[in-house]
Amino acid sequence: MSLILRRCLGVLAALVLLAGVAFAQSEDLDYGAWDEVATRAEQVLGDNDATDSALEGLRQSVVDWRERFLSGQGINAPRIDTLQAQIDALGPVPAEGETEPEDIATRRENLNAQLAELQAPGLRAQEAYTRADGIIRQIDTMIRTRQTDALLTLGPTPLNPQLWPAALEEVLSAGSSLFDEIRSDLASEVKLAEARESLPLILLLLALAGLLVIRGPRVMRGFGERLRASTRRGTGVWRFFVSLGGILVPLAGVMLLVAAVQTSDLPGTQGSELLQMLPAWTFLLLYIRWLAEQSFNRDPEVATVPLADRQRTEAWLYASVLAVLFVLRDVGETLGELYNFTTATMAVLDFPVLLLCALMLFRLGHILTLLREPQAEGEETSPPSLRQQVARLLGRAAMLLALAGPVMAAIGYNAVGDAMVYPAIQTLALLALVLVLQRFVNDVYTLVSGKRAEDSDSLVPVLAGFALMLLALPGLALIWGARTADLLEIWTRFREGFVLGDTRISPTSFLTMVAVFGVGFLATRLLQGGLRSSVLPRTRLDLGGQNAVVSGLGYVGIFIAAVIAITAAGIDLSSLAIVAGALSVGIGFGLQNIVSNFVSGIILLIERPISQGDWIEVGGNMGIVKDISVRSTRIETFDRTDVIVPNSDFVSGTVTNYTRGNVVGRVFATVGVAYGTDTRKVEQILRRIAREHDMVLMNPEPSVVLARFGPDGLEFEIRAIIRDVGEKLNVLSDFNHMIAQRFTEEGIEIPFAQRDIWLRNPETLYDRARATPPAPATQEPEPAAAAATAPQGSGRDPSAGISETHFVGPEDGGDGR
Known part of the structure; x- marks a missing residue:
């Protein structure tokens, strides 16, 4: 048969044999027949005269026996676990020099005898498995040696004309x-x-x-x-x-x-x-x-x-x-x-x-x-992929x-x-x-x-x-x-798995664990979806409380699914105690921030100081809470950017919640009028403006106060409670528009900042100005001795804010200041 066909058939044979091995089942073990097969195999290996095909057939026979012995190692496993639990229930074995009640000692001795009797078949299968595995290794070594020798054998050269x-x-x-x-x-x-x-x-x-x-x-x-x-x-x-x-x-x-x-x-x-x-x-x-x-x-x-x-x-x-x-x-x-x-x-x-x-x-x-x-036309040459x-x-x-x-x-x-x-x-x-x-x-x-x-x-x-x-x-x-x-x-080594404590983890147990966890995870997600869409909307819980219940149920469900999956795989959780202890030390040092955020997330879900949709301010960031996860909280700011805040900041820091419980809030609108204006008239106008706005609540009634006598005018404040604090900026904008309109209609002046400028020694500046010739247009003038400029921000020309200028000199009786 040709080499290519042999390769193809070899692949198919490998797949078929792998499937057969995967579904091999334990059978009754005839150790007498096994001793005959093992003795014959060891004799063939000692003689070293069998053909490769004969060795392959012998190897396959030993592999079949090894599979039986691997399955036989789990004989009486449920009964052994039960007896071990019974022995553990009797308490620890008395130390040297101590005694225990006679009936307990007799019971312990009987249970130990039964345990030894049940463990004997598994131990014998383990010993036979070791012997079969050793024979298989020897056969593989012999075949590989022969293949290497055949590969490196010097044969006739095809270039020899003879x-x-x-x-x-x-x-x-x-x-x-x-x-x-x-x-x-x-x-x-x-x-x-x-x-x-x-x-x-x-x-x-x-x-x-x-x-x-x-x-x-x-x-x-x-x-x-x-x-x-x-x-x-x-x-x-x-x-x-x-x-x-x-x-x-x-x-x-x-x-x-x-x-x-x-x-x-x-x-x-x-x-x-x-x-x-x-x-x-x-x-x-x-x-x-x-x-x-x-x-x-x-x-x-x-x-x-x-x-x-x-x-x-x-x-x-x-x-x-x-x-x-x-x-x-x-x-x-x-x-x-x-x-x-x-x-x-x-x-x-x-x-x-x-x-x-x-x-x-x-x-x-x-x-x-x-x-x-x-590459597309005109695209720059990219580095090799x-x-x-x-x-x-x-x-x-x-x-x-x-x-x-x-x-x-x-x-x-x-x-x-x-x-x-x-x-x-x-x-x-x-x-x-x-x-x-x-x-x-x-x-x-x-x-x-x-x-x-x-x-x-x-x-x-x-x-x-x-x-x-x-x-x-x-x-x-x-x-x-x-x-x-x-x-x-x-494939056999893979199926054997590895030993963790007293438990052997095989691909079958691993797949069982994954399947059970997958079913538990799916059931948790389905239950969360049902609560979110059907049950919780019919309750009196607000949106934040509903999200907290759904999230908490998800964490609990995943934890329970993981425990059930590990138990279904046959993993003894007690054997992981040492590993868990070492892991806890690592968590305490290397993962303390993650654990802190995780615990803070649980606290947030339980206490619910913030909820999804709240307007909050934390750490200088202000925005709307969009999502609360187990490690962090996502806030969407008012400029539409997402800020991820660790949950520990909410527990250890100061958080301002503008909409906790309800969205009602208070606004302050400040306006100034010129001195000499009728204050009662201004108060009536402002109160009427506040009452006419549809977002302002009448209980409590809005108030208008003359707050202070400012440097530029009389300052009034409108204090009102609005239905939705999220509309605060819009309400303030409406107030300002209405104030500007009403004050214009009533002839009330809104003052702007005024400043007086005082010049020190004006006669000196005057004499210097007459003695100095005019400077070229490109030359910058000398700075004044001292000057104060009008504050910016009023939107007007600074010179418009100057009400008068005083030149104070010695001839005016001033002290020069």
Whole structure:
């Protein structure tokens, strides 16, 4: 059987065996039969003369026994737990020199005897498991040693001309043998008569085969072109299935052709064996060409490897040549197995194919190093992405292996050369398949959601690509020489899990824990949704209280779900006491701020000093409470920015809540009038303005007070209670508009700031001004000796606020100040 088919079947066998091992069940343990198997295995290992296939069969038998012993370690586990609980209920064992009541001592002794008897099967299974595991390790070591020796064995060099005549003679002899057998069958009257009887069926099969092989690909390409021209959603999915038809339809035709030839019974034994391989070779050829078409398609939306047009065509050509070369290599291996070619002949036949494959691999690797991500026109060149870096790394590795492989084969290390070139090509093919499948997943996501995977923020396409890479890892391991048994061993180690305290944590228990927690988490969310939408709105709780109940229920539900999940997984929480103690110390030092915020969040939910929708001020930040979480609270300020405040600031700091309990609040409006204005008249006007506003409450009634005699006028204040303090700014704006209108109508003056300017020694400034000639226009004047300017902010020219100017000098009786 060809190498590629063996790889494919190896992957399928690994999956089947992994599934079988996963569902293995414990059986009754026959330790006598096990001793026979173990003794025979140890004897075979000591002799070291068994074939690899015999060792693999023996290993599989020991693996089956090891699985039984692993299951047998849990025998009587429920009863053992019960007895251990009964013994613990009797209290601790008396210390040396102390005694306990006779009936308790007798009961403890009986329980310990029962416990030892129940633990015996598990301990014996554990001992047998250790022995089986040791035998498996020895078999794996022996097989790996043999594989290494075979890989590093120096064989005949294919460049030796003395080997070519013998190789040619073996190939001609094989062809002559095949031709003689077919000629003998054609000369047999019996077989010809049987063929004539089946002639209608043969002709029908040949007609169908020709139709599928010749017309099938053309029809599939026509479907693909129509789908490519379509703009409907989901065309990528249907186009993918149509492209698969380009493989399956011709393959079905070849299978019908083989069936027609075998129905005639004319090819003979050797020809029949070669015919049986024809569908596999056809599939290999079509698959590689399909992979090349999907990876290096002329349509950029279809191609999974972004390349320039010239490089895309070149890469497609190299991949197509590789498809033919791989088929030729499989043909050579099949002929070698069928006619028992010598090692020298196989080396001579394989070297030209290896050399050409290495050349194609080198060119493909060089193209990968030139991979560039598509960029929009005018966009600046961005640094290489992770995809580009990985592609370049793979390209350089492929080029290196393509150079080293033929050199090693030419020296005589044919196995090393094959192990360098062919696995590298298969690795590139597997990664190309992963990219194609990832694009198919993205197309399915687009069909279901209506959004392009590249334009959406969903994690589904990313997780799908990650899952595809994980699924490709076993295939990569098999390509590079791993055995199916190695994958099974890794799976077995994974299933065994790890020991935490006295409990073994296995993937089964972990999945159980995740499933139980998921169910509990989902139930909690459903209960929260029901309370939020149906129950709590019918109660008298305000919005903040409803949110507190829902949040508290969420925390309690998640905690209970976690405890139930851990218990369902079989984890003994008492064994985590030491870990929890150490963790508490770490929390006390490193996570004290987080814990403080968490506890503060619980306090906020219980005491509810603030609620969602409140207008608050904390730490210099003022805004509306939008969300209260377990660690922090989100406040939306009045300029529409979000401020995240740690919950500890609400507990340890000062918080101003403007709308706690209700939204009623008080406003103050201040206005000044000129001296000499009738104060009672102003008071009546202002009181009337406050009463007429629809947001002002009449109980308590708004008041107007003459607050103070200001430096520029009489200052009045309107003090009023409004319905919604959130409308404070709007109410103050309305008050100011109405005040300006009424005062204008009544002729009441609103004063502005007035200041007197006093100049020191004005005669000196006057004499200096007469003695100094006028300065040029570009020269700045000298500053005055001392001056006071009018305050800004009134919106007027500062000179307008000067009521009078006093020049105070000695002649005026002043003191110069």
